[in-house]
Amino acid sequence: MPAPARPAPTARAPLPSYATLDRSVRASQARATQGLSPMAVAAPLADWAFHLAQAPGKQMALALRLQVLAMRYALWLARAAADPAAEPIARPEPDDRRFADPAWSVWPFNALAQGSLLTEAWWMEAARHVPGVTHRHEEQMSFLMRQLTALGAPNNIPWLNPTVIARTVNEGGMNLLRGAANWLEDCDRQLAGRPPVGAEEFVIGRDLAVTPGRVVFRNEVMELIQYAPTTGTVHAEPLLIVPAWIMKYYVLDLSPHNSLVRWLVEQGYTVFMISWKNPDERDRETSLDDYRRRGVMATLDAIGAIAPGRKVHACGYCLGGTILSIAAATMARDHDDRLASMTLLAAQTDFAEAGELMLLTDEEQVGWLEDLMWDQGYLDTHQMSGAFQMLRSNQLVWPRLLRRYVLGEVDGMTDLMAWNADQTRMPARMHGQYLRGLFLENRLTAGRFAVEGRVIALRDITAPIFALGTVRDHIAPWRSVYKVALFADTDVTYALVDGGHNAGIVSEPGGRTGRGYQLMMRRHGERYMDPDTWAMFAPRHEGSWWPAWRDWLVAAGSGERTPPPFMGAPEQGLPPLEPAPGRYVHLR
Numbered sequence: 001m002p003a004p005a006r007p008a009p010t011a012r013a014p015l016p017s018y019a020t021l022d023r024s025v026r027a028s029q030a031r032a033t034q035g036l037s038p039m040a041v042a043a044p045l046a047d048w049a050f051h052l053a054q055a056p057g058k059q060m061a062l063a064l065r066l067q068v069l070a071m072r073y074a075l076w077l078a079r080a081a082a083d084p085a086a087e088p089i090a091r092p093e094p095d096d097r098r099f100a101d102p103a104w105s106v107w108p109f110n111a112l113a114q115g116s117l118l119t120e121a122w123w124m125e126a127a128r129h130v131p132g133v134t135h136r137h138e139e140q141m142s143f144l145m146r147q148l149t150a151l152g153a154p155n156n157i158p159w160l161n162p163t164v165i166a167r168t169v170n171e172g173g174m175n176l177l178r179g180a181a182n183w184l185e186d187c188d189r190q191l192a193g194r195p196p197v198g199a200e201e202f203v204i205g206r207d208l209a210v211t212p213g214r215v216v217f218r219n220e221v222m223e224l225i226q227y228a229p230t231t232g233t234v235h236a237e238p239l240l241i242v243p244a245w246i247m248k249y250y251v252l253d254l255s256p257h258n259s260l261v262r263w264l265v266e267q268g269y270t271v272f273m274i275s276w277k278n279p280d281e282r283d284r285e286t287s288l289d290d291y292r293r294r295g296v297m298a299t300l301d302a303i304g305a306i307a308p309g310r311k312v313h314a315c316g317y318c319l320g321g322t323i324l325s326i327a328a329a330t331m332a333r334d335h336d337d338r339l340a341s342m343t344l345l346a347a348q349t350d351f352a353e354a355g356e357l358m359l360l361t362d363e364e365q366v367g368w369l370e371d372l373m374w375d376q377g378y379l380d381t382h383q384m385s386g387a388f389q390m391l392r393s394n395q396l397v398w399p400r401l402l403r404r405y406v407l408g409e410v411d412g413m414t415d416l417m418a419w420n421a422d423q424t425r426m427p428a429r430m431h432g433q434y435l436r437g438l439f440l441e442n443r444l445t446a447g448r449f450a451v452e453g454r455v456i457a458l459r460d461i462t463a464p465i466f467a468l469g470t471v472r473d474h475i476a477p478w479r480s481v482y483k484v485a486l487f488a489d490t491d492v493t494y495a496l497v498d499g500g501h502n503a504g505i506v507s508e509p510g511g512r513t514g515r516g517y518q519l520m521m522r523r524h525g526e527r528y529m530d531p532d533t534w535a536m537f538a539p540r541h542e543g544s545w546w547p548a549w550r551d552w553l554v555a556a557g558s559g560e561r562t563p564p565p566f567m568g569a570p571e572q573g574l575p576p577l578e579p580a581p582g583r584y585v586h587l588r
Contacts, residue, residue, distance in 0.1 A: 027375035030368050035379070037368035040360060044140035051132035062126050069118050077111055084110075090117035095472075097395070098155045103162035112154040120149040136362070143359050156398050158406050167407055178408025186404075195421045198413025204422075205581055208415055209250035211262045213273075213580035216568040217302040221286065221294040223275040223582045224302055227261060229564035231268045236560040237340045238270040238307050239553070242296055244318035245276040246381060248422055248585055251502060252317065254415045258508040260546065267550050269313075270565060272303055274320070278587040279427045281377030286427040288323070288434055289451065296327040300338055305572035307565045311340035313553055317505065318476065319434075321347020325458060325484070326444065330451045332460035341556040343466040343549070346476045346501050349458060349484045350445040351438050355477040358439070366435045373428035381423040416506060445487050459489040464556050466549060468495040470504030482531040485522055493521040493552055496535065497545050509544040517545040 030037075052058060072089055079086040084107060092099060099113040127141040154160040158168075167175050185197065202208050213227035241261070243249040253261040253273070264271050274295060279286060296314075303312055316324030321344040328342050348354060373379050403409045411417075443449040449456055465488055469478025478496055485492040497504045497517040507515055520538035522529065529537075541548065568576040 023371045023374055026368065026371040030372035031375075034382075035369055035372055036360075037365045039364045039368075040140070040362070041144065043364070044137035044144065047133050047137040048127065048130055048141045051130050052126075055131050058130055062122070065125060066122060069122060073115065073118055076114065080107060080110060080114075088114055090114050090121065092117060095395075098153060098399075101163055103166070104155075106162070109154075109160075109162045112160055116149075116153045116155075120146075120153075123149055136359075140359050143356060150398065156402065158402075161402070164402070164406055171408075175408035176406065179405040182408065182410065183405050195418070196413070197410065199418040199421050201413060202415055202418035204250065204585055208255065208419065209253045209581035209585065210256060211253050211259055211265065211580065213271075214567050214576040215275075215578055215580065215582040216306065216574050216576055217299070218577065218583075219294050219298060220283075221277055221290055222299070223277075223584045224299050225273045225275055225580045225582055226306065226567055226576075227265050227271045227273070227580065228567065229268075229270065230265050231564075233561040234268050234270050234564045235554070235557055236562050237311050237313050237557045238272060238303055238565070239264060239313045239315065240272045240274075240299060240303060242274050242299075242314065242316040242320035242324045243276070244320045245291065246319055246424060246426060248278075248419065248424060249273055249275045250581060250585060251416070251419050251506065253581075254419060254506060258415070258506050258511060260506070260508075263508065263546060264550075268561070269553075270307065272299065274299055275582050275584050276424075277584045278424045279378055280425065284373075284377035284428040286430050288430045288437070291323050291430065292327045292330070292451070296324055302569075302574055304338065305569040305574055311558075312338055313341045313343070313556065314339050315343035315345065316347050317345040318347055318501070321345060322349065322438065322444075325349045325461075326449070326451065326456065328461050328463065329444075329456040329458050332462060333451075333454065333456050337462075339463045340558075341464050341466065341553065342461065343468070343553075344481070344484060345468050345505055346470055346473055346481060347467075348476050348480050349487065350480065351442045352445075353477065353480045353483070354439065355474060355480060357475060361435065361439050363440065366432070366440060369435065370428075370432050373431060377428050378425040379428070379431050380425050416502060420502070445483075458484070458487040461488055462490050464491040464493070466493045466495070466552050466556075468497060468505075468545070468549075470497050470499050470501060472500040473504065475501045479531040482534065486528055489524065491521060491524050493519065494534065494538070495519045495545055495548065496538065507544050507546070509546055511544065515544065516540055516542045517548070519545070519548055 076086065076089050084105075088110070099117075103109060104113045123145045124142060127145045128138060130138070133141070150156070158164045188194075189196065211227055213225045215223045216226045217224040241249075241252060243252060253259045256262055261271055261273060276291075276295070277283075300312060300314075304310075314324055314328070316322070324342065325344065325347070328339055331337075331339065351358070369379060400411070403411065437443050437449065441448070444456075445458065447455060447457060465484060467481055467484050469476070469481035471478060473481075482494055485494060495517050496519075497507065498515045499505075499507060518535065518538035518540050520534060568574045570576075
């Protein structure tokens with residue numbers, strides 16, 4: 001007898017989706033934390049605390065280490081009280097200037113400094129080598145310990161800082177009044193959206209970005225500036241500079257005396273510069289590939305119309321170098337040979353060792369930022385600047401706060417500082433793709449980065465490469481920048497320059513003394529040399545790296561000199577528009 005038929009299932013109404021509500025809640029929380037996910041702190045802390053509680057051996061080792069340090073400190077205190085010249089038992093890192101003032105070597109402040117350094121050393125030891133803690137969480141805990149111990153160090157506590165005490169006594173507390181006035185003014189400017197004190201003295205087009213030129217092309221992503229020649233003939237190959245869109249282009253065209261653009265024009269180059277549009281909520285769907293297509297490739301097409309038949313030297317700075325590398329690999333895949341050379345200034349192509357910035361970039365953090373950008377349509381760099389500064393808080397955060405708000409000092413504004421205060425935004429879709437595809441998944445060097453549906457590879461690039469890193473770069477560490485030599489299959493010249501991410505690039509000839517660089521080429525077919533071995537063998541040169549780069553560009557070009565091209569190409573639909581610096585650079 002056949003089994004009775006089962007009754008038809010009762011249709012269920014689909015459950016309502018609350019994803020929008022969830023994202024809205026997370027976006028509001030992200031605004032409150034300036035884009036920093038609470039889990040970025042909670043997850044490594046919980047992992048460390050749980051596994052430390054389960055590791056009695058590590059606890060015993062830490063307890064014993066604490067006893068040893070305490071006894072050494074007690075013995076040193078007795079010696080230092082009797083002999084002011086007693087040798088310290090703890091020394092700061094070479095770049096740690098917190099206790100450099102001679103007042104910190106006098107009792108009792110030397111005792112405070114030594115105690116702080118020993119405490120930091122113990123906490124750093126506690127953060128490391130806990131059984132079971134993941135390597136990433138261990139690195140994050142070390143970073144958090146550095147921030148917490150730096151915050152509580154005696155140099156940041158006014159009544160324990162000898163410099164603050166002496167200044168307050170000598171001035172009868174007037175420094176504190178000036179500091180309070182500075183704090184009130186900074187708060188007012190912050191709330192009103194005005195730049196820092198002194199930035200108004202540097203006006204774009206009057207003091208900054210004054211190299212003569214014209215905008216010759218504009219679209220919804222960027223403007224292309226062509227600079228006016230100052231020599232009777234020019235090198236046959238024009239030079240295209242692709243800056244990062246996280247910054248405004250005129251870091252390379254600051255004041256006349258330190259403008260890289262002006263200097264290149266004086267060397268006989270026809271210089272083109274991309275000036276990216278500062279996006280707003282209407283540009284939320286602008287993608288990373290839009291920066292390649294409507295940025296790099298559109299400018300190459302325009303330059304081809306202005307200087308037909310000429311190959312182009314292409315130079316990318318920071319993120320501009322990353323998108324230039326993507327464009328160059330795509331061109332090589334498609335047999336497009338318009339590039340005469342490629343220069344990468346503090347630009348990463350591989351993100352496996354992207355420094356401490358990676359400690360703030362994981363799946364949770366990226367998702368947090370994506371919710372924030374989904375709500376705003378963009379990421380404001382004010383919401384990222386705090387993270388960048390915390391990477392070097394002992395140099396960029398606490399000393400400035402102490403000088404300005406406690407000592408009552410006013411830091412003089414410079415052209416580079418005024419530029420740094422002129423911050424930009426990044427479109428939501430583009431920045432999400434950048435963080436996931438490059439930072440998290442490192443697709444470009446893993447053979448998984450596709451353009452127009454097909455994978456690209458850096459090894460296809462045949463144009464010679466000049467790559468440059470800076471010694472104190474905490475955004476694009478020089479060893480990470482160097483790794484382009486591991487993935488490129490062409491001549492690679494690498495330069496390691498004194499300075500940081502910006503000051504190392506803006507290093508004009510005859511400028512600051514004591515600057516130098518190392519330079520060495522690896523020719524196509526030669527064996528790879530790791531960065532530290534390279535640094536041992538690469539010869540050092542004193543002065544600016546700009547002339548060395550110019551000589552490299554000359555060698556990479558045809559050697560031909562021609563009359564300067566006309567400004568724009570009206571017959572090709574590229575009439576000269578307004579004078580440089582153009583329109584987009586003024587967008588706030």
